[in-house]
Amino acid sequence: MNTKSFDNNCTHMTNLQSHMPCPVCDGIESASLVRMPNVPVFCNVLRRSVEEAQAVTRGGIELVLCDRCSHIYNRQFNPAIISYQPGYENSLHFSKRYRTYAAQQVERLLDTCNLYGQGIIDIGCGTGEFLRLFSRMGNCTGTGFEPTADPLEEDGVSGIHIVSHTFTEHYFDIPAKCYISRHVLEHLPDPVHFLKTIRQAMTDEDALLFLEIPNGAYMLEQCSIWDVIYEHYSYFTPLSLQYILGRTGFRFTEIQSGFGEQYLFVDAFPRAEKNMTIFSRKGMAEDALFRLTEEFALCGRKRHEKVEELIATELHLGRKMVLWGAGSKGVTLLNQLADADSIEYVVDINPGKQGKYIPGSGQLVVSPEFLTTIQADTVFIMNDMYRQEIQSVLDSLNLSARIHSL
Ligand SMILES: [Zn+2]
Incomplete structure (x- = not known):
């Protein structure tokens, strides 16, 4: 696991005191889930050059689960470094x-x-x-x-x-x-x-x-x-x-x-009446969600390690790999990989993203048609909901690349 990756040594149950109140209920009791230091602040603003992509503003994440209302939030979030401008692009309607x-x-x-x-x-x-x-x-x-x-x-x-x-x-x-x-x-x-x-x-x-x-x-x-x-x-x-x-x-x-x-x-x-409904829930330890927080960082780390192993195997076999989807999931994965250079291109069907670069890791975003020129062997996809649609595009281009859902 490289230093770019998330930290699963979360301080679960030992750090129940958050100083950043919950944005939903103002509660201050929370349990830490996972830490991800130094991630690009914007996944959904692609860049005009590799240099610009690598120089993006970064921030830290520490997810916590609120003890009172079960809300999950990043207690290191700093709104001062987030400013949504023209160029922010997270439309899914091309799918x-x-x-x-x-x-x-x-x-x-x-x-x-x-x-x-x-x-x-x-x-x-x-x-x-x-x-x-x-x-x-x-x-x-x-x-x-x-x-x-x-x-x-x-x-x-x-x-x-x-x-x-x-x-x-x-x-x-x-x-x-x-x-x-x-x-x-x-x-x-x-x-x-x-x-x-x-x-x-x-x-x-x-x-x-x-x-x-x-x-x-x-x-x-x-x-x-x-x-x-x-x-x-x-x-x-x-x-x-x-x-x-x-x-x-x-x-x-x-x-x-x-x-x-x-x-x-x-x-x-x-609702006509002004008073808030009194919210009641059982103790946090009885909550299924609470139990999941104990496992999230560990199973997330295992999932990530499997991907690293898969990429290493594909590389060893001399296979050309691309990632499909320049959205949040893809950008986050690429920024966590030990060897992000093993994936040179990211495919996206949104023409507004093509020709631009992934923030942080710096891959070029290309059209599906571009795959015919590089003859990719393996297409990694981040969301299985789109598998059929992506397979149809590959078929229409007569590409025999295998799809791997990560
Ligand atoms: Zn809360």
Whole structure:
């Protein structure tokens, strides 16, 4: 294990006193899960040169599990070094598999909440793909808020309007039946303030908040060590999501998981009464999640060592290897590898990522077509949900490279 890798000598149970309070419940009792020193602050900002890629700002991660609400967060997180700018790119909509999932969610929301023809506000909308689905499938009007959007592209795209600003009280008069926030809450220094702001905007008691975030409990269960990234201050579990919704004035019937349990989502409605529901849970030691924290660093380390062994074997056999997917998981893995140079290229179907370089480790991102020129033997994939889609692309290019899901 090289010095770049994560540290599994976590101080579990011996370091229950965190000085950085939980961003969900303000609790200060927590247990340490894993430490990852010196990781790139941004996985989702690709660079224009190897030199620029290697010179990126780095930060430290120490994940802890809150004793009171089961929230997982990075207690070394420093919001001062995170500033989202144009160039931040984490759209998944180039994937057909993902687009199908997104369309199914929109169809479900349109039907179950009768949102046809209604106003939709998407906070942290990226390039607005989710809003476009509402416009196309439900004849809805959409307003998106995205601070990293190019201000020149604010107006009139497919019947939706994107504002390159954060959502504040200045925008409360925009009529909306549905507020959306997908994959935003986990990035924020103050998620409670964010949800309270949305709650204040919801003057219509029948309005809906659709919230979707990565599933922190699933990350623990699967030992998904490469899902731990600096951009994510928070890793919500069903319990901590329940806690924060109760605290910020929402009611809901069920927290659900989707996309192969990788995401948590909830349809939440404004609650009339102001007082927060008293949150009760059994002692932490009885919690299944708590037991998983004891194993996370160790099983994550074992998983990583297996990958190192696999790469060493492939290298020994003279096989040309590439990684598929210049997203968070791939960037994190490449930055943890002892011999990151053994993988020269990263494939991504998003044209906006091609020709750029992986932050930290510095691999060039190429198109799938590029593989025909280098005749890769092995394609490593980071998320098995995309296996079929990736196999189809390889088949269409007559490439016989074998897929290995890491
Ligand atoms: Zn907490």
